[in-house]
Amino acid sequence: MTAFASLSALARALFALWALLLCLANIGSAVLSSVRRRFRFAALALLLFLPVYFLWQVIFDLSLSHRGGTAVPLSVALGGIPLIAWLPVFALLTAASAVLFLRNLRYDRTFLTPGTIKLFLDGLPCGVCCWEDSGRVLFSNVCMNRLCAAVTDGPLLNGNQFWEAVSARILTLDGTVWRFSCREMDLDGQRLHEMIASDVTAEYAKTMTLERDRVELARLNEQLRSYYLSIDEVVSRQEVLQAKVNIHDEMNRLMLSTTAADAADEEELDRVFSLWEQNALLLCMEAGSDRDTRAIDSLEQLAAALRLRLVWQGELPEALSERQRSLFFSAAQEAMANAVKHAEAKAVTLSFDESEAALCCRFSNDGKAPPGPVSFTGGLRNLALLAEQQGASVSVSAENGFTLSLCFPKHQPNG
Numbered sequence: 001m002t003a004f005a006s007l008s009a010l011a012r013a014l015f016a017l018w019a020l021l022l023c024l025a026n027i028g029s030a031v032l033s034s035v036r037r038r039f040r041f042a043a044l045a046l047l048l049f050l051p052v053y054f055l056w057q058v059i060f061d062l063s064l065s066h067r068g069g070t071a072v073p074l075s076v077a078l079g080g081i082p083l084i085a086w087l088p089v090f091a092l093l094t095a096a097s098a099v100l101f102l103r104n105l106r107y108d109r110t111f112l113t114p115g116t117i118k119l120f121l122d123g124l125p126c127g128v129c130c131w132e133d134s135g136r137v138l139f140s141n142v143c144m145n146r147l148c149a150a151v152t153d154g155p156l157l158n159g160n161q162f163w164e165a166v167s168a169r170i171l172t173l174d175g176t177v178w179r180f181s182c183r184e185m186d187l188d189g190q191r192l193h194e195m196i197a198s199d200v201t202a203e204y205a206k207t208m209t210l211e212r213d214r215v216e217l218a219r220l221n222e223q224l225r226s227y228y229l230s231i232d233e234v235v236s237r238q239e240v241l242q243a244k245v246n247i248h249d250e251m252n253r254l255m256l257s258t259t260a261a262d263a264a265d266e267e268e269l270d271r272v273f274s275l276w277e278q279n280a281l282l283l284c285m286e287a288g289s290d291r292d293t294r295a296i297d298s299l300e301q302l303a304a305a306l307r308l309r310l311v312w313q314g315e316l317p318e319a320l321s322e323r324q325r326s327l328f329f330s331a332a333q334e335a336m337a338n339a340v341k342h343a344e345a346k347a348v349t350l351s352f353d354e355s356e357a358a359l360c361c362r363f364s365n366d367g368k369a370p371p372g373p374v375s376f377t378g379g380l381r382n383l384a385l386l387a388e389q390q391g392a393s394v395s396v397s398a399e400n401g402f403t404l405s406l407c408f409p410k411h412q413p414n415g
Helices: 007-037 041-066 072-080 083-110 115-120 142-152 160-167 202-262 266-305 322-341 378-390
Strands: 126-130 135-138 171-175 176-187 190-199 309-313 347-354 358-365 393-397 402-409
Touching: 007 041, 007 083, 041 072, 041 083, 126 142, 126 160, 135 142, 142 160, 142 171, 142 176, 142 190, 160 190, 176 202, 202 322, 266 309, 266 322, 322 347, 322 358, 322 378, 322 402, 378 393
Parallel strands: 309 347
Antiparallel strands: 126 135, 126 190, 171 176, 176 190, 347 358, 358 402, 393 402
């Protein structure tokens, strides 16, 4: 059988290269295991390194002896061993070194290590940084390093200085809005600082939109409030003006009729006096009718301004007194305003329910029901106080749509 020492120089060189690669593989395994604090695997890698290095040294001595040098007797003795014995040893060492090296490479994929944590944090879309009280940075991912370079035009070397640089807490960089937050934590008795930079571009845009909508809503509320305050004054002025016109026309006609009457004719005078009495009654009735008509017209105009559709289920009951009618129209305005502001309704239905005990006016809308119990604040509270002064009651119901009810009890003086 062929001894290992009798191989050609090229064959021995190939075996030397094989041994050298195994040495490098075991050195790499020892380094990787030490970094990951797997010291048992590091010791195993060193144990594998020793025989591989010894075999490489034997092959090197045999090469020197073939060039006229003096070889170590142990190397000469091992060189006399047949090649068939060398191959299993190299194969066994190669298999052990390969298994150990591959296990070190696969360790990051199956176990949590500082390397895997760093790789994960570098892939996050937000910035992460951790530093000590002195400002020495312990960790920062790629995103935070990029943000620091954009803010300070330099690398992230001091956490305290970078936190002072982003004291605005919300910054816009290259069209992206970033929010910076910092918290303190204790780790093994040491106080550390952790800063997070979050991309809040979408949330910031929505917040600005809501702020603009809030300002616009406040403006509309102010306009509605001014309209509510002026509507009574406008209606009153219109009523007074129309009453003056009616009275003026009727008085002119009656005065002309009286002047034209024959003073000697008693029947003619009685007819004129009767006409005065009848027209006086008609003027009173027309004035009352005109007030209701103008109030209803005002509601229709308000509904048109609010883009609401008013649905009347029945006529305004004649049993309502003047004060009760005024309260009814105030309740209708409040129901329409709340239907637009809170329920986004498109229509408000006015209905009347009369029983032996009470007369109820109901205002229903087709909008969204309130998410919780309705609290009587603002206009509803004022409406309830006005109703209480007349002995009436105000209630709300969210079943089958939102309904505001104004009930006047019968057989009760309302002043």
